[in-house]
Amino acid sequence: MTTKAKRLNMNQKYQLMTRGLDWETTYQDMDDVFPYDKYEGIKIKDWDKWQDPFRLTVDAYWKYQSEKERKLYAILDSVAQNNSQLSISDARYMNAVKIWMQGVTPLEYNAFRGFCTLGRGFRGAGARVACQFQAIDEMRHHQTQIHAFSHYNKFFNGMNQQSRIRDRAWYLSIPKSYFEDAMTAGPFEFITAISFSFEYVLTNLLFMPFVSGAAYNGDLATTTFGFSAQSDESRHMTLGLEIIKFMLEQHEDNVPIIQGWLDKWFWRGYRLLGLVGTMMDYMLPKKVMSWRQAWEIYWEENGVALFNDLARYGIKMPKHHETATKEKNRITHEFWSTIYQFSHATALYTWIPGNEELDWLSAEYGELFDTVYRPRYEYWKELDDKGERFFQERLPVVCNVCQIPIFHTMPDDPLKNCCLVSEYKGTKHQMCSEGCLDIFNNEPEKYCQAYIPPQQIYQGNCGGATLDDYRKWLHIRDEDTGEYYGSEDHQMWEKWKAQAGKPTDEAA
Amino acid sequence: MSIDIKTATIEAKRTTFDHIVEKLGEGKTPTRYQEAVFGHQAEEVFHYRPTWDSERELFDARRTAIVMNDFEDLLDPRQYYYGTYVIQRSKQRESQEKNFSVVEKRGLLEDLDAVMKEKISKVVVPFRHAEWGANNNNYYIAGYGFQTPITAAATFQGMDRLANAQYLTSIGLILSSNDPAILDQAKDEWLNTPMWQGLRKLVEDSFVTKDWFELHVLQNYLLDGVFQPLLFKHFENEVVKNGGAAFAMLTEFFVDWFVESQRWADSTIKVAVKESDANKALVESWINKWQPTVIAAADQLAEFVFAERSKDIIQQIETELDARSKKIGIQVQEK
Amino acid sequence: MAENVFIALQNNPDAQPIIEAIIQDNEHAIVNESPGMVKIDCPKRLVIKRETVEEKLGREFELQDIHLTLISLSGNMDEDEDEIVLQWNF
Ligand SMILES: [Fe+2]
Ligand SMILES: [Fe+2]
Ligand SMILES: [Zn+2]
Numbered sequence: 001m002t003t004k005a006k007r008l009n010m011n012q013k014y015q016l017m018t019r020g021l022d023w024e025t026t027y028q029d030m031d032d033v034f035p036y037d038k039y040e041g042i043k044i045k046d047w048d049k050w051q052d053p054f055r056l057t058v059d060a061y062w063k064y065q066s067e068k069e070r071k072l073y074a075i076l077d078s079v080a081q082n083n084s085q086l087s088i089s090d091a092r093y094m095n096a097v098k099i100w101m102q103g104v105t106p107l108e109y110n111a112f113r114g115f116c117t118l119g120r121g122f123r124g125a126g127a128r129v130a131c132q133f134q135a136i137d138e139m140r141h142h143q144t145q146i147h148a149f150s151h152y153n154k155f156f157n158g159m160n161q162q163s164r165i166r167d168r169a170w171y172l173s174i175p176k177s178y179f180e181d182a183m184t185a186g187p188f189e190f191i192t193a194i195s196f197s198f199e200y201v202l203t204n205l206l207f208m209p210f211v212s213g214a215a216y217n218g219d220l221a222t223t224t225f226g227f228s229a230q231s232d233e234s235r236h237m238t239l240g241l242e243i244i245k246f247m248l249e250q251h252e253d254n255v256p257i258i259q260g261w262l263d264k265w266f267w268r269g270y271r272l273l274g275l276v277g278t279m280m281d282y283m284l285p286k287k288v289m290s291w292r293q294a295w296e297i298y299w300e301e302n303g304v305a306l307f308n309d310l311a312r313y314g315i316k317m318p319k320h321h322e323t324a325t326k327e328k329n330r331i332t333h334e335f336w337s338t339i340y341q342f343s344h345a346t347a348l349y350t351w352i353p354g355n356e357e358l359d360w361l362s363a364e365y366g367e368l369f370d371t372v373y374r375p376r377y378e379y380w381k382e383l384d385d386k387g388e389r390f391f392q393e394r395l396p397v398v399c400n401v402c403q404i405p406i407f408h409t410m411p412d413d414p415l416k417n418c419c420l421v422s423e424y425k426g427t428k429h430q431m432c433s434e435g436c437l438d439i440f441n442n443e444p445e446k447y448c449q450a451y452i453p454p455q456q457i458y459q460g461n462c463g464g465a466t467l468d469d470y471r472k473w474l475h476i477r478d479e480d481t482g483e484y485y486g487s488e489d490h491q492m493w494e495k496w497k498a499q500a501g502k503p504t505d506e507a508a
Numbered sequence: 509m510s511i512d513i514k515t516a517t518i519e520a521k522r523t524t525f526d527h528i529v530e531k532l533g534e535g536k537t538p539t540r541y542q543e544a545v546f547g548h549q550a551e552e553v554f555h556y557r558p559t560w561d562s563e564r565e566l567f568d569a570r571r572t573a574i575v576m577n578d579f580e581d582l583l584d585p586r587q588y589y590y591g592t593y594v595i596q597r598s599k600q601r602e603s604q605e606k607n608f609s610v611v612e613k614r615g616l617l618e619d620l621d622a623v624m625k626e627k628i629s630k631v632v633v634p635f636r637h638a639e640w641g642a643n644n645n646n647y648y649i650a651g652y653g654f655q656t657p658i659t660a661a662a663t664f665q666g667m668d669r670l671a672n673a674q675y676l677t678s679i680g681l682i683l684s685s686n687d688p689a690i691l692d693q694a695k696d697e698w699l700n701t702p703m704w705q706g707l708r709k710l711v712e713d714s715f716v717t718k719d720w721f722e723l724h725v726l727q728n729y730l731l732d733g734v735f736q737p738l739l740f741k742h743f744e745n746e747v748v749k750n751g752g753a754a755f756a757m758l759t760e761f762f763v764d765w766f767v768e769s770q771r772w773a774d775s776t777i778k779v780a781v782k783e784s785d786a787n788k789a790l791v792e793s794w795i796n797k798w799q800p801t802v803i804a805a806a807d808q809l810a811e812f813v814f815a816e817r818s819k820d821i822i823q824q825i826e827t828e829l830d831a832r833s834k835k836i837g838i839q840v841q842e843k
Numbered sequence: 844m845a846e847n848v849f850i851a852l853q854n855n856p857d858a859q860p861i862i863e864a865i866i867q868d869n870e871h872a873i874v875n876e877s878p879g880m881v882k883i884d885c886p887k888r889l890v891i892k893r894e895t896v897e898e899k900l901g902r903e904f905e906l907q908d909i910h911l912t913l914i915s916l917s918g919n920m921d922e923d924e925d926e927i928v929l930q931w932n933f
Contacts (some may be wrong), residue, residue: 006686010924016681017674020691021640023699053920056907058671059601062912066598069591083518109548109656115568115888116663117651120644129670132647136663140590143544147591150543152521159723163527163547177555183566184558208851208880215879223879227853230914238920243920288877292789302917304845309919309931357524450555499517 007433014055019048022125034123040186043251047124050381053238061133065140068228072144075224080151086500089217089285091156091493092484095220095348096283097149098158098212099275102347103175104206105145110179111138114190121187127246130189130239137232144229148221156489158347161475168462168474170395170453171262171339173403178272179451182265184446188247189261195240197265201306203233204298206276213280213288236334248313255314260442263297266318267435278335281361282353290364295328320435323411329365330414333373340380341392345467347476349484352381368414389483397456397468399432401439401447407416408432424448515746531580531751541730544589545656546580569654572721574780574791579655581783582776586661586768593664596673604675612682616754624750627743629683631813632759634704635739636676638731643669645727653720661772665728668765679758703812706805707735710798721780725794728773729840730802733829736766738806742821743813769831778836792838799829845882848929851882858912860899861891867899868892878895880914888930889918 001335008016025033037044056064078084088094115135153159166172182193188277211226247254263338299321307317336350343350357375362369380390396405396418410416411434420437424428424444431437440447456462463473471481479488523529527547528538538546552564564570569579576582588596611617617625646666653659677691684690698704710731717723740762747755781788803826810818830840852864862881866872869889870917874898875882880883896904906927918929 008681008686012688016688016691017677018583020688020695021636021673022676023637025712025715026699027709028716033712033715039560054910054922057674058667059605059674060907061667062594062601062671063596064907066594067911069594073591086518095542106548106550110550112663113549113651113659116647116659120647120651121667128644128647132643132666135647135650136590136667139660139663142548143590146543146548147540150524153525154522155518157521160522160524160526167550167553173553173555176550176553180550180555180566184560186559204917208882208915209877212877212879227879227914231853231910231912233912234913234916237916241919301845301847302849305847305931308845308933311933313757360817446556449557451553454927496518 010055013451014052014057017057018052018129019125030123034121037123037187041257042188042247042254042359044123044247044327045250047127049249050124050126051242052130053242053278054124054235056133056235064366067483068231070141072224072228073434076144076148076151076221079148084220084259085152085155086496087218087220091489092349092351093217093219093283093285094152094156094489095158095350095484096213096279097152097219098156098348099279099283100210101145101149101159102162102165102169103172103275105142105149105162106172107175107179108138108142108145108184111194112136112142112492114179114183114194118191120188126245130242134195134236137236140232141225141229144225148225151221155492157477157480157487158349161347163482164475165347169346169476169491170398170403170457171342173398173451174275175272177403178268181268181446181447191240191243192247192258192261192356193265193268195236196244197240197262198269199233199416200237200240201266201303202269202273202298203237204302205273205294206506207233208298209280209289209294210276213284213286213489216286217284241310244310245313247316252314259315261416262315264439267324267433267439268402270324271404271432271436274335277332278339278452281332281364282336282357285357287357287360290361291332292328294327300325313360319438320433323433323435324413327408329368330372330409333361333369334407335404335407337373338375338396341390341465342405344391344482345395345470347480349482349487349489351484352377352384372414384483384485391468391482395457395470397430398452398454399436400429400450401431401436402454403450403452404432406430406432406487512609516696537586541584541587541589541592545583548656549654549659549796567654568664571652572719573790574719574721574783576780576783576787578722580657581779582655583779584657584661585771585775588661588664590660597668600764602762607760608678608682610612611754611757616757617682617752620747620752620755621750624747624752625683627753627813628747628755629690629694630682630697631743631809632739633676633680633683634698634734636673636680636691637698638707638735639669639676639694641714642727642731643667643673645714645723649720649724653724658715658724658776661776662724665769665772668769672762675758675761682758691700703808706801706808710805711803724773725777725791726798726802728769729777730795730798730829732766732769732773733832734802734806734825736762737825737828738810738821740766742825746813774832774836777838781837788837795833795838796841799826846886846931846933847884848887848916848931849882849884850889850891850929851880851914852909852917853914854879854881854910855912855913858904860896860904861909861912864895865889865891868895882915883931888928890929893925 024030112135115131115138117129119132119135122131124203150157207226207230211223211230214222214226228319228358244258247258279288281291307315340350358374362374383390406419408418418433420431422431422437422440427448429440429448431440455471458465463469484490524538524543528542531546532538549567558566643666646662646669649662650659650666653662680690680694698708714723714726717726740759744756744759777791781791803822807818807822812820814821833840852861865883866874869885872885872889884905893904893906906922906924916929918931921928
């Protein structure tokens with residue numbers, strides 16, 4: 001009848017479906033249409049050089065994602081119907097889920113909104129579309145997590161007040177300030193921070209061992225949304241690498257700007273992940289992989305390979321990476337010790353690990369653990385046995401950049417505390433490390449704005465000056481906090497086990 | 509360890525999260541939609557001011573002049589959260605894909621007379637750029653809007669518009685037996701022929717409209733309320749009458765989608781208008797400001813398609829739009 | 844060693860043919876299993892060929908379907924209808 005239609009390959013089809021849609025505006029100046037993509041100093045000569053790593057059209061996206069969602073919600077429904085919370089390894093595990101819900105889920109929300117602005121803001125159509133897909137993916141992660149946790153929230157404490165503590169709680173300022181830092185920056189820094197530094201370089205440390213850990217600890221809901229989200233994440237990671245290469249190739253003036261961002265966001269991301277490492281080492285009753293081991297695999301092997309690859313653009317390893325590696329044997333213990341002493345001011349429970357767990361930590365971390373941290377835990381355990389569970393009276397001083405309590409030690413001396421001070425406009429600001437100090441000194445105007453929870457509390461801006469007032473202001477009950485053993489979660493778990501006629505207190 | 513719980517009684521401590529209880533009242537079981545959209549945008553303790561808008565907070569209600577006691581009232585009547593959205597669209601996609609492949613395999617568009625083919629390639633194919641504009645505008649609303657109900661729905665609307673643009677691209681490629689030249693030509697028309705310039709200027713003006721609710725009214729209510737019926741009702745009828753029944757198979761998605769998205773636009777605007785006289789006055793001022801220009805832009809296109817019948821058709825479209833406006837509580841200006 | 848690329852897939856029946864295909868097509872691939880997932884490392888370059896997956900699966904396979912089981916990856920990625928390549932360029 002007619003000439004047979006030419007076949008278009010995937011790449012050609014994608015090009016036609018996406019790129020050709022855009023045009024140079026003439027009734028309005030392009031700089032008014034895209035007002036935010038120049039002020040950071042990144043120079044883009046040719047947006048057409050942008051390579052889309054995954055060539056998804058919307059209808060293909062609907063197809064794959066609906067398949068994933070059908071599977072996911074079928075499992076969430078069955079978790080609720082079968083009360084699958086009963087198959088977790090131990091109720092202590094739920095505290096890892098609480099940290100996720102309190103600290104990580106809100107970041108998924110912010111990623112959703114942040115990528116929406118990029119999905120409108122980048123001048124190149126290919127980059128815009130990639131960010132749009134990521135935005136809607138992140139909305140997915142946020143919502144599927146809320147839906148997954150909704151069932152757990154019916155039984156366990158520490159999740160019901162999430163939307164209040166997300167903004168207010170001192171320890172949740174760690175993830176919150178991290179993401180707000182990125183979102184309040186320009187679009188190129190945001191995507192470098194989130195897609196590259198976080199998703200490409202560091203997210204493996206977050207998702208892979210943790211979700212695998214959830215699987216090992218019998219948490220079907222988290223395993224399901226975790227791996228399912230991760231299948232989107234690999235698209236995001238590829239976007240992260242692509243945007244970095246694209247910026248570096250576009251103009252040599254971009255190289256030092258990007259190096260500065262990589263230095264900053266490596267350190268900021270690394271500090272944030274200390275929290276995740278602590279979840280892995282302490283909150284998973286059944287251990288999958290220690291933080292040290294994860295650091296060696298995902299940073300020392302994979303991360304370094306990535307930076308080797310970027311060396312051809314003149315990119316160097318991020319500043320202070322040696323310090324991060326030096327800290328791999330201690331950071332999670334320092335973190336856990338801190339949360340242990342302050343958990344009465346959180347919506348989490350903490351505990352001293354059982355003997356088998358301490359042995360595992362000794363095996364993973366060696367001498368330093370045995371000489372420094374184990375004796376400390378054993379001492380606290382003694383106190384607890386005497387009915388004198390150890391808590392600090394006042395909230396800790398926190399770093400003005402990463403918001404983590406200043407508990408870190410000197411890179412070369414794990415016994416000596418590190419606290420560095422920078423003075424800006426007559427005010428002293430405290431930082432936890434050289435890494436955070438550099439970040440502060442590069443943008444003092446930004447970090448002097450930071451909301452510092454302990455200061456706010458003592459100024460009476462958080463419901464009163466005592467920890468009791470503060471907890472009320474957070475909508476945290478006494479029963480939601482403090483020691484795990486004897487807590488409501490613990491009692492409920494013991495009751496379930498007793499009802500099931502199983503021997504209680506199975507060795508962890 | 510796993511507990512065999514057949515004998516145990518598992519009692520829930522609470523039905524849902526505290527912020528949902530505050531919203532819905534004690535003892536109500538929320539839907540997944542409600543859990544997905546209530547209480548998630550950060551409300552306080554913002555650490556830094558945006559470098560791109562240092563006058564305001566990261567999330568700030570003042571990015572529109574509309575004032576709401578609670579922006580979470582701008583609900584989506586379809587109650588889409590991500591899962592229900594993609595599952596619904598993937599069903600529609602399946603039937604749409606079947607239609608495309610039937611039309612393509614059987615060559616159903618090939619018998620269409622040359623005049624109609626020409627009209628499709630001059631009217632429908634260039635419209636992909638307008639859909640792309642709608643995509644961009646909805647991501648603006650999603651990024652800078654306030655609270656989750658409106659920003660989540662705008663994200664879906666944005667995705668839908670990219671899908672629309674891609675479906676129109678496919679229609680062009682079917683028409684040209686996969687010769688991409690048809691797209692270049694359509695772009696050239698979009699950029700240069702006088703009949704598209706009214707719309708293109710409007711779309712570019714929408715790109716610099718800063719108030720996200722105004723943009724919502726302009727894009728999802730006015731532009732869509734005029735151009736969707738013009739193309740996918742009146743023009744489609746025209747093609748079908750002239751032997752192009754197959755064309756209706758290709759645009760089926762648009763027809764269903766418009767019915768649905770209209771409901772969302774109407775109900776969100778209605779809620780805002782009902783909230784206060786000030787909001788009502790604002791929305792009316794936006795409609796008065798933009799509607800005549802949108803109609804004028806549609807006129808230019810309609811003349812090419814419908815010649816002497818164009819006045820009637822445009823009037824019909826505007827009457828329908830005004831009827832919608834009255835329904836959602838807006839005073840319509842005398843024409 | 845800091846020269847590996849890797850791909851991680853969910854450890855489920857859908858991923859099995861892909862894993863087998865990777866092992867067959869990449870001589871130096873090292874398979875690491877952990878709960879729920881399989882991570883495959885390979886020095887410098889790793890390829891997934893549609894043809895081999897189809898062979899293992901016994902029917903047609905679209906490479907984009909890998910999205911349904913993919914967990915993570917590392918390396919510069921290039922994808923077309925016939926293969927996905929991950930590699931470092933140093
Ligand atoms: Fe995510
Ligand atoms: Fe992501
Ligand atoms: Zn710090």
